[in-house]
Amino acid sequence: MKKILMTGAAGGVGTFLRPELRDRYDLVLSDLRDIDDLHSNERFVAADLADPDAVFSAAEGVDGIIHLGGYAVEGPWPTIRDANIEGTYNIYEAARQHSVKRVVFASSNHTVGFYPRTETIDHLSVPRPDTRYGVSKVCGEAVASLYADKYGVESMCVRIGNVAVKPVDARRLAIWISPRDLARLIGIGLDHPEIRHEIVYGVSQNQLGWWDNRNATRLGYRPRDSSEPYAEDVLAHAPPEDPDSIATRCQGGNFAISESGGDPSKPDQPQ
Ligand code: 15L
Numbered sequence: 001m002k003k004i005l006m007t008g009a010a011g012g013v014g015t016f017l018r019p020e021l022r023d024r025y026d027l028v029l030s031d032l033r034d035i036d037d038l039h040s041n042e043r044f045v046a047a048d049l050a051d052p053d054a055v056f057s058a059a060e061g062v063d064g065i066i067h068l069g070g071y072a073v074e075g076p077w078p079t080i081r082d083a084n085i086e087g088t089y090n091i092y093e094a095a096r097q098h099s100v101k102r103v104v105f106a107s108s109n110h111t112v113g114f115y116p117r118t119e120t121i122d123h124l125s126v127p128r129p130d131t132r133y134g135v136s137k138v139c140g141e142a143v144a145s146l147y148a149d150k151y152g153v154e155s156m157c158v159r160i161g162n163v164a165v166k167p168v169d170a171r172r173l174a175i176w177i178s179p180r181d182l183a184r185l186i187g188i189g190l191d192h193p194e195i196r197h198e199i200v201y202g203v204s205q206n207q208l209g210w211w212d213n214r215n216a217t218r219l220g221y222r223p224r225d226s227s228e229p230y231a232e233d234v235l236a237h238a239p240p241e242d243p244d245s246i247a248t249r250c251q252g253g254n255f256a257i258s259e260s261g262g263d264p265s266k267p268d269q270p271q
Contacts, residue, residue, distance in 0.1 A: 001026045001041070004190065005062040007049060007091065008069030010035050013106065013163050013182070017066070018042065020183030025190070030058045031069065049087030052094075059094035064102040064190045067091050067140075074131040074255060084136035092147045100153065104189035105144050107157040107199070109175055110134035113252020115210070117174070121251075122212040123199040130252035141199060148197035156189030156219075158182075159211075160202035167206075167227040170238045171253045174208040178225035181205075185221050192219050207231075210251055 002025050008014050009029035021027060022041045029035050030047040038044055047054040049069050059065060069091075070084040088105070095103055113130030115121050127138045137159075144155035161175025162168075163182055177185075181204045189195065200216035203209065205223040208231075213221070227234075241248045250256040 002063040002190065003028060003061065004064045004066060005030060005059055006066045006068060007031070007047070007058075007087075008067075008072075008106075009044075011068060011072065013068050013072075013160070016163055016179035017068075017183055017186065020180055021066075021186070024187065025064075028058065028062060049090060050082040052090045055087075055090040056094045056097065059091070059098050059100060062098070062100055064104070065091060065095060065100055066104045066106075066186055066190070068106045070106075070136070071133065074133045074259060077132055080132045080136045084133070085139050088136075088140040088143055092143050092153060095153045096147060096151045102190055102195070103144065103147075103153060103155045104186050105140055105155055105157045107141055107159045108134065108137045109159055109161050109201075110252050110255050111137045111141065111159055113250055113255050115251045116249055117210050117251055120210050120212050123201070123215040130250065130256040134252070134255070145197050154195050154197070156186075156192075156195055156198045156200060158185060158189065158200055158202040161211075163202070166230050167234055170235060170241060173227040173231055173234055174206055174210060175203055175251075176206060176227045177202045177204045177223075181223040181225050184223070185216060188216075188219050188221055195219070 004025040005028045007030050010031035010033040027042045030045050035044045045058045047058040070087050110130050111127045111134050114128035129135045129138050141157045147153040161177050162172045167173045167176035201211040201213045204225040206227040247254045247257045
């Protein structure tokens, strides 16, 4: 069994993924927060991603890394810089120093959140980040590219839509991914023999949507879930959307208009 370091394992996405992955991989779970419900095949190691020594120790002896850790919404620049930019750099540096072959990087749809929803984009589309958070994910993709070209650390960068048990609003009907579809995609990222540096979208087989995910299909991704069965219910309960608002027009939704992680109820806090 491959030994895989999962950063940010105590977070929402990590919590969804652990049961999907622990039968297939020996998991080293890392986070700032403790994880106390460990199963067989799971071990915990505390690590602050901004601390290169802690990241170096966590990555010792692993075959691959699933890098979920960091700050997952918009935030002040120092927070984003330390957790996401320094943190991701530290992960790739640790991978290089330990000769870890493969990294799956949890990138985000917010790397491209300023594209209009009327435009279909793909893995080759130029980034249009909607937040400092999105900028940090673009930076992570760039670090992944550098480390593939220069040092042979192979990466799959997954521009994750929204991971949840089910889609919660009209925008999420387009970008939703089920935990088990994400686990399938991450499995490809860890095990596919011919990955060097790839960008794919982390999305289920939704009928609505604005991403051409042919790069994931080429690598063998066949999502089994779809937002479609939830669509009628979600749309019946969704608050009315202003068609002229930037949040409604942009793929990134509220991230495109807010300084506070897409939550319009919070005041803007430019740093
Ligand atoms: C993300 O990248 C965030 O990490 C997550 O919290 C969601 O807000 C998601 O995007 C989204 O766009 O719904």
